Amino acid sequence: MIRKTWAIAKKNIRIYYLKGPVLIFGILFPTFLFLAFAIGRNVPAESLVPGLIGMALFFTASATTPAILPFETRTRTLERLLVAPLTLSTLIGGDVLSALLYGLFLSAIPLAISFGVLGAAFAQPAALVAAILLSSLCYALMGTLLSSPPTDEPSSIMTLSNLVRLPLIFFSGVFVPVAQMPQWGQWLSRISPLTYTTELLRAGIGQEVQIGAWSCAVALVGFSAAFWLIALSLHRRNMSRRLAL
Numbered sequence: 001m002i003r004k005t006w007a008i009a010k011k012n013i014r015i016y017y018l019k020g021p022v023l024i025f026g027i028l029f030p031t032f033l034f035l036a037f038a039i040g041r042n043v044p045a046e047s048l049v050p051g052l053i054g055m056a057l058f059f060t061a062s063a064t065t066p067a068i069l070p071f072e073t074r075t076r077t078l079e080r081l082l083v084a085p086l087t088l089s090t091l092i093g094g095d096v097l098s099a100l101l102y103g104l105f106l107s108a109i110p111l112a113i114s115f116g117v118l119g120a121a122f123a124q125p126a127a128l129v130a131a132i133l134l135s136s137l138c139y140a141l142m143g144t145l146l147s148s149p150p151t152d153e154p155s156s157i158m159t160l161s162n163l164v165r166l167p168l169i170f171f172s173g174v175f176v177p178v179a180q181m182p183q184w185g186q187w188l189s190r191i192s193p194l195t196y197t198t199e200l201l202r203a204g205i206g207q208e209v210q211i212g213a214w215s216c217a218v219a220l221v222g223f224s225a226a227f228w229l230i231a232l233s234l235h236r237r238n239m240s241r242r243l244a245l
Helices: 002-016 020-038 045-061 065-074 078-082 088-116 125-146 154-170 183-189 193-204 213-243
Strands: none
Touching: 002 065, 002 088, 020 045, 045 088, 045 125, 045 154, 045 193, 065 078, 065 088, 065 125, 065 154, 065 213, 078 088, 078 213, 088 125, 088 213, 125 154, 125 193, 125 213, 154 193, 193 213
C-alpha cells in the first residue's frame, strides 16, 4: 500500500505542481494578500512571522488536491487509476501525500525569510516542527475534502476552495492575535484549523499565546482525522457521478 501511495504521489508531483491554478492560488495569491496586509503597518517584523508561515502552509498544502481529481476527470485518466489494483483510500492518500510534500517544500521559503531576515527565534523547536508537519497534513486533507464535488472543472473547485479558505484567515489569528480579538471573534476562531496553526507557530517562536501548544497539536490532529473520514465518505458517494461526466 505504501508503494502504491508513493507512486500516486510521484505522478501528482510531476504533473500538477506547476499547473496554473496551483501556482496562482497556492503561491501568488497568498503572497500578495500577505504583502497587502503587512506593507505600511507599523508593527514589529517578528510579529508577522506566524502569519507569514501560517498562510504559506494553509494555501500551499491545500492548493494541490483540489486540482487533481477535476483534471483527471477531464482527461479521462481517473478511470485508468480506478481499474488498477488499488483502493480509493490509496488513491486519495497519494493525492494527500503529494499535497503535504508541496506544503512542506514551499514553507521552507517563508521559514528562511522569518528566521534569516525578520529575526525570529527558535524558542520551542518542537512546537515549530509540530506546527509545520501537522498543518501541512491537515490542509492537504482539507483540500481533498474540498475536491469531493463531482466536476471536471478545476476552476469550480478552486472557487469553492477560496470561498472556504478566505473567510477562515480573517478570524484565525493570522493578522490579529487571538488574544486581541473581540469575544465573538475568539469564539469563531476555535472552529478554524488555521487558528491552531498560528497559535502553535507563536509558541514555537516564543510569542504570547491564547491556546496552549499541546491543545493546538491535538486540535490539528482532530481536524485531520475529521477531514479524512468525511472526504473519503464523500468521494465514495460521488465517484460514480464523477465518472459519468
